Amino acid sequence: MKAIIVSKKDMAGMNIKECLLKLFEFNETGEEFEEEKVYETNVEGEKIKLYTAEKESIDCENVDEKINADFIVFATKHQSRSGIASLCVHIQGNWSKAEFGGQNRKLCIADADYLRECLFKIKELAKDNHYEIIQECTHHGPYLAKTPCMFIEIGSSEKQWPDKQAGEIIAKTIMSIIPKKPKHYKTAFGIGGLHHCPNFTKVMEKSDLAFGHICPKYMLEYLDKEMILQAIERNTHECEEVVLDWKGLGPYKQKISKMLDELEIEYQKTKEF
Numbered sequence: 001m002k003a004i005i006v007s008k009k010d011m012a013g014m015n016i017k018e019c020l021l022k023l024f025e026f027n028e029t030g031e032e033f034e035e036e037k038v039y040e041t042n043v044e045g046e047k048i049k050l051y052t053a054e055k056e057s058i059d060c061e062n063v064d065e066k067i068n069a070d071f072i073v074f075a076t077k078h079q080s081r082s083g084i085a086s087l088c089v090h091i092q093g094n095w096s097k098a099e100f101g102g103q104n105r106k107l108c109i110a111d112a113d114y115l116r117e118c119l120f121k122i123k124e125l126a127k128d129n130h131y132e133i134i135q136e137c138t139h140h141g142p143y144l145a146k147t148p149c150m151f152i153e154i155g156s157s158e159k160q161w162p163d164k165q166a167g168e169i170i171a172k173t174i175m176s177i178i179p180k181k182p183k184h185y186k187t188a189f190g191i192g193g194l195h196h197c198p199n200f201t202k203v204m205e206k207s208d209l210a211f212g213h214i215c216p217k218y219m220l221e222y223l224d225k226e227m228i229l230q231a232i233e234r235n236t237h238e239c240e241e242v243v244l245d246w247k248g249l250g251p252y253k254q255k256i257s258k259m260l261d262e263l264e265i266e267y268q269k270t271k272e273f
Contacts, residue, residue, distance in 0.1 A: 101141020
């Protein structure tokens with residue numbers, strides 16, 4: 001069973017929920033989750049349940065202890081000061097202190113195949129749209145210990161969150177990709193670069209890699225051997241590649257390359273693709 005979680009405190013999440021119920025044949029299950037109705041549909045034999053949380057999505061800590069699913073998608077808002085219209089995917093986790101949900105120095109389990117497939121499905125559905133389509137780095141909560149999960153978002157402000165066209169794109173992406181087993185790519189861990197990971201997206205466009213965890217430049221001061229190993233291990237598939245955005249490592253080039261060498265982990269640079 002796959003689960004979709006939205007928050008009743010989240011304008012974008014409620015927009016996506018409305019679009020899911022309008023576009024797809026969800027039915028009430030008779031169950032309740034945090035005093036809200038649970039909806040269910042079946043796609044080619046795969047059960048999909050839609051849950052509405054009382055808390056903000058980033059605060060749904062260990063929700064996989066309450067919901068028995070093999071994959072969880074948080075459909076929610078993306079918020080940034082830029083206000084740029086964007087549709088985003090990413091995995092959760094904190095490289096340092098947990099300032100926005102989750103736990104200190106804990107990463108969720110990434111399914112890079114789902115992330116990549118959702119990213120490129122959004123690109124396909126939004127090709128005539130004004131939204132920027134991005135895979136972000138690993139950031140914020142909630143922390144889920146045992147179940148692979150991801151965020152799919154409408155951003156970046158109150159102007160975009162209720163946009164029905166954006167809500168429909170995200171709803172269609174979820175229901176197109178999540179119910180079935182995605183194509184398998186080589187799972188990769190990306191290090192360096194910007195929050196919205198443009199260079200890693202370019203690598204995916206030219207290769208058979210799919211990025212699960214990505215540690216951006218602004219978090220490299222906290223990246224140590226323990227976190228490198230966690231980013232490699234916390235994936236549904238074996239992590240086969242480590243890729244460095246070399247220019248995007250800034251002053252941390254020597255630190256990162258030395259740690260990888262000491263761990264006997266081979267790496268490539270984005271410019272090699």
